[in-house]
Amino acid sequence: MSVDRLTNTVRPYAWGSVTAIPELLGTEPTGEPQAEMWMGAHPGAPSLLDRGAGPVSLADVVASDPEAELGAATAGRFGPRLPFLLKILAADAPLSLQVHPDLEQARAGFAEENERGVPADAPHRNYKDAGHKPELLCALTPFEGLCGFRRPERTADLLDALGVDELKPHADALRTLPEEQALREVLTAVLAADRDAFAGTADAAARAAARLAAADGPHRAACAAYAAIARHHPGDPGVVAAMLLNHVVLRPGEALHLPAGVPHAYLGGLGVEIMANSDNVLRCGLTPKHVDVPELLRVVRFATTEPAVLHPEADGRGEELYRTPAEEFRLSRYVLAPDGTPRTLPGGTAQILLCTEGEAELTDPGGRSVVLTPGRSAYLAASAGPVRIAGRGTVFRATTPP
CATH class of the missing domain: 2.60.120.10 (Jelly Rolls)
Structure with a gap:
């Protein structure tokens, strides 16, 4: 058969929707979150196909004859592995605030952790492989997220509107320092703060965001998102770190490209996601998982980014x-x-x-x-x-x- 049906794994992460993927598939919900359906040859959950001898992993199929499966050019560039992973992503709660390394950083970080003998499955390991992880998310429903640093003066306006005294020095820094220095200084201060000591500031910022979300004003939509994040992650420094980022809502059919070094978080919606076949993620907050602040600060690109919403370009065929x-x-x-x-x-x-x-x-x-x-x-x-x-x-x- 030239066309192989795929049997795919659904990952039950806690932030996933209970209903979105079952509704798409026309199946009954299990009652548990269904966050991602993976399509590809990633070793963590490869798709299965059957060419007459029973189900077999797509990863094994590709490895058995890379040139026939991938094409000579792709096999020559990327080796005997499918270089991308396709997903359906169904978010019902915020994902972690995160950033991905570029290829050089990933190779160096992976080699360094290997040299130190950090176990591959250690929870404090940053680099799972030597690859980078550019991503593209295309919305199937309205899809909400955070992407890239907002211009410092606009974030300063937001922090002033919140009226939280502890955030005033950050607003001043964002207004007076050069862009890269301002973003680095504020993000570092937030993420390096003692979590227990900073919890009161994060909660005060969340309450203020909820107040602004209930009123007409320029910060209404973004503050609604920040308040929702705080309900899922009370007291988390990532709540304030998220306030440095652009808030974006994709309409169905629109997409967002996430290159290396750009902090981001998905907040809610159903979409098709494609990425390089890598597991490398450095987290900034909104997660119980390991956060390596020094390594994160080395990887983040401290530059403002206007989210580039992509629309499909027709080729006439x-x-x-x-x-x-x-x-x-x-x-x-x-x-x-x-x-x-x-x-x-x-x-x-x-x-x-x-x-x-x-x-x-x-x-x-x-x-x-x-x-x-x-x-x-x-x-x-x-x-x-x-x-x-x-x-x-x-x-x-x-x-x-x-």
Whole structure:
């Protein structure tokens, strides 16, 4: 079979939605959070496929014949592994405030921790592998998040509006110091503070944010988000750290690219996420997990960032591309025509196809077909050849760029 159905693992992280992924799949909720469905060959939860001899891991399939599965160019660049991981992400509570290293930082950090003998599964380990982790999140429902540092003077205005005395020195620093110094100084002060001693400040800031969220004003939407974060993480210094970041809400079909060094957090919604196949995350707060403040401060890019909301670019042949500079992944979608006009998916590279609405039929050159419904996915090896796609609905296509 040129088109392989995938069986995928759903990860039950505590921040996940109980209902969003089951509703997409048309299954009954389990009563437990279902946060992420992974599609790919990540060793933590590889997808399974069956080519006639029973279920087998996609990771093992790729490793057994990298050139046939990935294509010679991709195998030559990234080795015998699928370089991207595709997910459905369903957030019902804030994820940790976090940042990802660039490739050079990841390689150096991984090697250094290995040299020190830090166990691979140690909770205080920062670098799980030698890879970086650029990401792209495309919203399926309205999706809320934080992304990149807001301009210091705008954050100073917010801190002044909160009226919390303990935050006034931070507002002054943001107004008077050069941008990089101001952002570094304030984030360092917040994250390095004694957690118990800082809890009162975080709670006061949260109460003030709830007050501003209930009134008309320029900070209303962002403060509603900060107040919601605080309800999940009372007294956490990450509540105040989050106030340094831009608040963004994606509409369905819009996407957000997250490069290395940019602090961010997902707050709520359902989306399709694609990333380089890495586990490297440095956390800033809003989590009970390890926070290594010195290493975090080494990795963070202390520069303001206006969230670049991406829209799909049509190519005239039915494919709509979310354009990013990432080398490991390429995400596009097909909104299939109501008249059933078929499209052709080019071969030559490994790809994962995910249906998010409607129904799509994939037909290989031999005439064999697979039907995808919402939440179902398929894998196409590089050697599969061109595959026809037809139906009514939306299908996301994950590949590696040429």
